[in-house]
Amino acid sequence: xxxxxxxxxxxxxxxxxxxxxxxxxxxxxxxxxxxxxxxxxxxxxxxxxxxxxxxxxxxxxxxxxxxxxxxxxxxxxxxxxxxxxxxxxxxxxxxxxxxxxxxxxxxxxxxxxxxxxxxxxxxxxxxxxxxxxxxxxxxxxxxxxxxxxxxxxxxxxxxxxxxxxxxxxxxxxxxxxxxxxxxxxxxxxxxxxxxxxxxxxxxxxxxxxxxxxxxxxxxxxxxxxxxxxxxxxxxxxxxxxxxxxxxxxxxxxxxxxxxxxxxxxxxxxxxxxxxxx
Amino acid sequence: xxxxxxxxxxxxxxxxxxxxxxxxxxxxxxxxxxxxxxxxxxxxxxxxxxxxxxxxxxxxxxxxxxxxxxxxxxxxxxxxxxxxxxxxxxxxxxxxxxxxxxxxxxxxxxxxxxxxxxxxxxxxxxxxxxxxxxxxxxxxxxxxxxxxxxxxxxxxxxxxxxxxxxxxxxxxxxxxxxxxxxxxxxxxxxxxxxxxxxxxxxxxxxxxxxxxxxxxxxxxxxxxxxxxxxxxxxxxxxxxxxxxxxxxxxxxxxxxxxxxxxxxxxxxxxxxxxxxxxx
Numbered sequence: 001x002x003x004x005x006x007x008x009x010x011x012x013x014x015x016x017x018x019x020x021x022x023x024x025x026x027x028x029x030x031x032x033x034x035x036x037x038x039x040x041x042x043x044x045x046x047x048x049x050x051x052x053x054x055x056x057x058x059x060x061x062x063x064x065x066x067x068x069x070x071x072x073x074x075x076x077x078x079x080x081x082x083x084x085x086x087x088x089x090x091x092x093x094x095x096x097x098x099x100x101x102x103x104x105x106x107x108x109x110x111x112x113x114x115x116x117x118x119x120x121x122x123x124x125x126x127x128x129x130x131x132x133x134x135x136x137x138x139x140x141x142x143x144x145x146x147x148x149x150x151x152x153x154x155x156x157x158x159x160x161x162x163x164x165x166x167x168x169x170x171x172x173x174x175x176x177x178x179x180x181x182x183x184x185x186x187x188x189x190x191x192x193x194x195x196x197x198x199x200x201x202x203x204x205x206x207x208x209x210x211x212x213x214x215x216x217x218x219x220x221x222x223x224x225x226x227x228x229x230x231x232x233x234x235x236x237x238x239x240x241x242x243x244x245x246x247x248x249x250x251x252x253x254x255x256x257x258x259x260x261x262x263x264x265x266x267x268x269x270x271x272x273x274x275x276x277x
Numbered sequence: 278x279x280x281x282x283x284x285x286x287x288x289x290x291x292x293x294x295x296x297x298x299x300x301x302x303x304x305x306x307x308x309x310x311x312x313x314x315x316x317x318x319x320x321x322x323x324x325x326x327x328x329x330x331x332x333x334x335x336x337x338x339x340x341x342x343x344x345x346x347x348x349x350x351x352x353x354x355x356x357x358x359x360x361x362x363x364x365x366x367x368x369x370x371x372x373x374x375x376x377x378x379x380x381x382x383x384x385x386x387x388x389x390x391x392x393x394x395x396x397x398x399x400x401x402x403x404x405x406x407x408x409x410x411x412x413x414x415x416x417x418x419x420x421x422x423x424x425x426x427x428x429x430x431x432x433x434x435x436x437x438x439x440x441x442x443x444x445x446x447x448x449x450x451x452x453x454x455x456x457x458x459x460x461x462x463x464x465x466x467x468x469x470x471x472x473x474x475x476x477x478x479x480x481x482x483x484x485x486x487x488x489x490x491x492x493x494x495x496x497x498x499x500x501x502x503x504x505x506x507x508x509x510x511x512x513x514x515x516x517x518x519x520x521x522x523x524x525x526x527x528x529x530x531x532x533x534x535x536x537x538x539x540x541x542x543x544x545x546x547x548x549x550x551x552x553x554x555x556x
Contacts, residue, residue, distance in 0.1 A: 008406075010408030013408050013410060014405055014406045014408065016405055016407050017402045017404075017405025018402070018405075018445060020401065020402050020405060021391070021398075021402035023392075024391075024394050024398045024402065024487065025391065025393070026396065026437070028393040028394060029393065073293070079465070089479045097389070097390070097391050097392060098388075098390070099389050099390065099391060100385050101350070101353065101355055101389065102389060102403065102451075103406070104354075104355060104407035105353045105355055105378055105381075105383070105405070106377035106378060107375050107376075107379045107406065107407060107408075108406045109375070143510070179377070181394075224389075238462035245332075259381050265357065268355065268356055269356075269357045269523050270305070270306070271305050271347075271350075273355050273356070274350070274355070275387065275389065
């Protein structure tokens with residue numbers, strides 16, 4: 001019992017080490033982070049301007065509503081991208097810096113290693129998304145009188161568990177393919193973008209794509225967050241989106257860890273667990 | 278002198294050898310340039326067997342590509358073997374890897390740090406992986422850095438602004454911080470200037486004297502091997518030809534120097550860069 005408590009304590013300290021390291025890296029690359037934030041802001045504004053563009057070309061739309069729908073899509077996509085990127089690039093980054101061997105030979109369990117990376121990605125991604133939302137809302141002078149922000153945070157927190165699980169699956173790509181793994185991760189993200197209904201309702205997709213969208217956590221996260229922000233829906237009203245997120249999360253995290261475990265075994269068998277160059 | 282906070286949690290069985298390697302074998306598949314998508318199997322380590330006693334320092338000599346790094350990476354739990362077994366303090370390296378990881382650390386030819394982070398930042402997060410709390414590292418890191426001769430005023434500078442020698446001192450500090458019972462050194466002085474090289478070598482002696490740490494030193498520096506090791510092994514094209522005290526080695530090959538013994542054993546001269554030179 002005492003041995004288990006000691007091990008758990010050691011693992012949690014290790015997890016805090018991952019969060020600490022990533023915080024140091026963000027601090028040391030703060031100007032790059034700011035530049036990347038400006039790039040994300042520019043992308044988000046470009047997408048959200050589409051609502052005003054449609055209005056200007058004579059389409060009869062509720063500009064405030066469409067602007068909000070597009071903004072939520074762009075923000076969630078940016079958040080998702082941040083979580084996936086931090087998880088996927090964690091291996092590649094370490095390979096490039098040369099620390100990969102030291103991290104993988106340390107007595108820290110892989111679930112804690114990946115959970116630490118995911119936890120940092122979620123917290124940092126959330127902070128970034130909140131700032132992005134505040135700037136965009138002010139820029140477009142959005143009126144959101146019914147917005148239920150507490151429900152939004154709850155949905156995003158539950159969805160983040162699934163995002164970490166799926167991100168862990170994509171994190172295995174640079175492990176098994178040092179040269180092209182990260183690019184494969186971007187391809188996976190691009191395919192997700194098509195089926196998620198980030199900028200349009202999933203109902204406009206062909207049937208087989210809609211079927212794929214039903215197993216994606218982002219589908220429920222987007223629908224739930226839009227309902228909470230635009231219509232002010234509460235937790236009770238959002239239950240139809242919350243329970244699939246919980247189920248997907250319960251499946252995605254163990255599945256992601258198992259995929260990574262197998263990837264790590266492959267890398268150890270084929271000598272791919274080493275620095276670049 | 279150094280904290281034993283980490284190691285004290287995991288008692289080492291004093292009755293077993295520090296390292297026991299039996300018929301250890303590793304192959305890699307390499308692309309065959311002549312045929313499209315064809316791969317051939319290359320043996321990196323061929324049925325190596327040896328043991329290292331606790332507190333002993335063993336040097337493995339070999340040129341680049343002889344299998345030294347493969348051996349270190351196998352013992353570091355970074356590779357899975359194609360055959361054979363390896364035990365560290367009685368623990369199976371491949372089946373009880375977490376327990377083994379708590380007992381080992383390594384210093385390799387490349388210092389391997391996050392280059393924008395300072396030495397303190399790099400050491401802090403790395404020590405967390407071994408269960409060291411901020412309070413422990415707050416006290417230990419300055420002490421260890423001072424011990425390896427790293428100037429205190431440069432502890433906040435990014436690693437990329439430090440010389441190779443300085444970076445290697447921080448690498449030694451990283452290994453020491455976790456009080457390893459077995460230290461794996463993979464060409465730790467390659468590329469260092471003579472002064473830094475001597476400092477690192479002095480430090481390896483100190484680790485053994487103060488900590489009674491077991492050291493496996495892979496190198497292509499004959500002088501370094503002779504000065505530091507109790508026994509010397511010669512690894513050639515994946516095959517461990519011999520492992521014995523330097524005088525026995527010279528006697529066995531009828532050589533006056535270690536260099537001559539190495540040549541007699543392998544048929545090649547070991548250059549200072551570790552490249553194979555056919556004679």
